[in-house]
Amino acid sequence: MGGEIEGLLVILCLNTIYAYGIFLPAASGQLNLGAAGFITLGAYAAAWLNMSPDSEPGGLGLPMVLSIPSAVLFAAAVGFVISVPILRTRGVYMVLATFAFAEVVSGLVINLEFVGAAAGMPAEDHVDFTGLLIITICVVAFCYYLMSTRFGLAMRSVHDDESVATLFGVNVRATRVAAFTIGAAIVGLGGALYGHHFNYVEAQGFNVLLSIFILLYVLLGGTQTAWGPLVGAAFFTFIPETIRWLGRWVGGEFGKELIEYRLVAFGIIIVMMMVLRPEGVVTRTLLERVFTLRRRAAPAAAE
């Protein structure tokens, strides 16, 4: 496989994992703009746990099979603890609270000597593309399963109308905390895999722009079904590349300009999608239509 394409697919895998971690709370009506915080936690925890004690800045020297799950648990634990104050906030205040959390994490990590402070630190063991792909598929399958359970039904009910959900016996608070915590664990997993794939972690790379993009993938992909984050992440991972490719293909002055202004084009596409598909690209109604069409088409084709 070409290095360029593999590089892009690696980004797609990571973006997909991050997106599912932000999707779970979003599906229950909570906007988490703190992805970068959980990525940082996962990446640094995995790197530190994995690094041999003899090298600089030093760590515990655990193998990857332990460092990654431990990093996931760590992110989950932090997610659980902060979900208590954060879930008291609503709407844009929750967006700001989660954003502030990520800033706190980043601010702390940059000043902690034992994880390399501002210089960052290496994550020694390597996860190759195949490993990353397999884990991504597992994450997607897990989230798909989770959304199909009664817990998933409770999450979606809380998203739609929490007071009615309560009246039918849903524990709204527990549902929210669980969704947020599992989401934090998944984002942390993405961070750990990032570290072990690129073999270096640096807090500056996990900034608010990343959090914004991840939330965008989720919202524009659609929070109503478990397909939304996959479509959103794929769409936004490939669009900048597609514009670049298009520019090269068109060629000439216009092609060059297209490449130069691709961020503008990207922005315009985002705004257009928000206008055209305010509930996200993939909605329940859309899936229902597609499946009914297929069911109707099948007997017709058989005749």
Place this chain on the structure above:
Amino acid sequence: MSDAVLTITELNKSFGGLQVIDDVSFDVARGSRTALIGPNGAGKTTVFNLLTGVYPIDDGRTVLDGVDVTNIPAKDRVIAGMSRSFQNIRLMPHLSTVENVMLGQHARARGLAQQLFPLGLLRRNRWAEEARAALEQAGLDTYPGQVVADLPYGIQKRIEVVRAMVANPKILLLDEPAAGLNSEETEELQLLLRQINDRGTTLLVVEHDMHFVRTLCQQVVVLNFGKKIFEGTPDEVHRDPAVKQAYLGTDSTAPEEAGNAA
């Protein structure tokens, strides 16, 4: 009167100084079909909101089948045995018909194993089958997979009733279930409610349509300005001077004409 499944004692509620429920007490007999009627703004929906814990009550007591439920959390009341439908449709707009009905089963599906059971992946599971059967019983089996936001009003209104029904409550609280239904749909609803009642579920129904009340219910409680002004049979209700006065005072129609006009 036979034993009561629900006992409401001296219920009081005010909103910003306005006494909306004023010392209301009544019993709902076990297995009965009881109506709660009254002019617009009388406080009928508020009674349901107080019973189900949407708002805390100011004063009073509600006992459900021997258990004091006055102060238990809202989410536990459906477990205690009451579920309700809403006057303004409150279905989950992004869920399909079957999923909305499965939400109604939520209180019966306790424990982690139930929470993690993949309802949506296994098409033939007992919860989904039961939800489909309930929809079929209500004559709504044509729309199981559809997102409810895309369905017509009359259908959504009846899905509300089915969702509340599948909680298998001791008492089912229905807030104007027939409002906005055509006569055929009303007929079907009436049949469904009788079937539910035959299985032993007590019904407490808020309804403006007096014909519907008279044909369905054996007992009627009338509220006016938050006070109970009458309790008796449907035959007695339109002869009662206080009830006549209540309806004359507001829109100059006796309850039965008020129902027909609506």
